[in-house]
Amino acid sequence: MKELEKTKRISISAVLFILIIFIGVLSFKRPKNVFKNDKNISLNHIIKQDYILQIKDLDRTNSTLIDIRSPYEYNKGYIKNAVNIYVPDLLEPKQLAYIKQLDKENKIIVLYGNNPEEANGAWLLLTQLGLKNIKVLCVKLTYKNDKLIVESYPLEKPTLNYAEFMKKASSGKIKKVKRAQKKVIRLIKKKKKVAEGGC
């Protein structure tokens, strides 16, 4: 009888164990998004710098433009045929599926924002997720008379020769930026003429 009890216990525990493993396997949550490229691959991507597109190199036929600014700014004006995906929505399933689809079709995906710095983070995020054809359009956007103006942006160019400037500065020779001279507008007062003619 004792043996029977023992075997009963063993079999019950074995069944329970199997059940637990089953439940564990079924409730195994796979993470939604996983970084595919490790850090070194990403670094190589960054150094190669072939992902930065100038306006003249933009091939409109094979590329899709994605505007990563907010919908409000997008409505103010956007480059023709650009799709709007605001940066916080980049990981939403619908948007991500759209981008992945474009990537599968081997279309070049070009990101742009008010300046390349805005697109920088989005580009890094997408390339690290494993998408291959992502590029950044090196432009800056301004508005004039409610129209969008797209200009090339001098990426990481020093605005002046620092060493020279510091030399000049330490010797006290920099000319301060002269303020524009005050425009003096002369108003000619019309002299009141005494009424002629007499009484």
Add this chain to the structure above:
Amino acid sequence: MSKSYKYKKFLVRRYQILAAILIVLSAGLVLLPKYEKNEGIKPEAFLLNVLSTERYINTDELADRLINQDPTILLVDVRTPKEFEEYSLPNAVNIPLADVLSSDSEAYLNQDAFDVVLYSNDNYYSDQAYFLCNRLGYKNLYVLEGGLNKWFSTIINPKMPKETAPRKDFDIYNSRIAAGMYFGVGNSSQKIVKKAPKKVIKLTKKKKKVAEGGC
């Protein structure tokens, strides 16, 4: 007797079945698609970091900390060694963008003793260095907003505010000029006027001449 024998056989059978199931399950666990481990932080956290502007430190703040000789600041220049040689901020370390993930630079970047401020000509490359390190979970990293271009246009060569600007702008301008002097700018407008030596003018007293001529 036969009953217990049958029972025993059944028990053995049961064990065999259980053992078989367990073996099948373990094989399944081994062959489960490998959970690709995220190296570093999750993409969602990464996106949040991309959006937040907490990483930026502006030029006035940095100048302030440098002048007060804050010992917890560590400046890291991510430009090429050539550009670093030409000019760099005082006491900066050069870690070119290509070497940001090497094991030597890890000693500078992956620590919690200093506040590391990354900078370059603008903030594009420094942002990229920040993102790479952020993905690996390094803390205490900051980016100089606007980089050296902004440093020069605010601290070294600040623009004089218009006459109609509020008092605050003038205060900021003055503090920037003062900060610039710390960093080696000798402003011509602040030249100390040499006091002209006191000219000693000898006054010769005219002696009053007694009126001549008499009565």
